[in-house]
Amino acid sequence: MVSGWKEATFLGIGAMVGAGIFVLSGVAASKAGPAVIVCFFLAATLAMLLGSCYAELPHVILVLKELMNI
Structure with a gap:
């Protein structure tokens, strides 16, 4: 992968x-x-609680998506 000026700026x-x-x-x-x-x-x-919320969110979205198809 070649790094450009955008990557260098963000780094x-x-x-x-x-x-x-x-x-x-x-x-x-x-x-x-x-x-x-x-x-x-x-x-x-607080960071651990927020991280657990973000980790659980895809599961909740998947469950809700399955319930909407039924």
């Missing part, structure tokens, strides 16, 4: 966003102090 944007996440965790730690650990656990819990 650069992804690298900047990825590096920004590590920088922002340091900023959050300096502002929130020890409570940042609780914030990260809360964010991880």
Whole structure:
């Protein structure tokens, strides 16, 4: 696969966003102090719940599609 300017642009944007996440965790730690650990656990819990919703959505769509054909 040959990479063009679009792929290179999106790769650069992804690298900047990825590096920004590590920088922002340091900023959050300096502002929130020890409570940042609780914030990260809360964010991880919410991300897992959202991921399970996205994982379950295709199954629900498939079931509804089958029910509409009956």
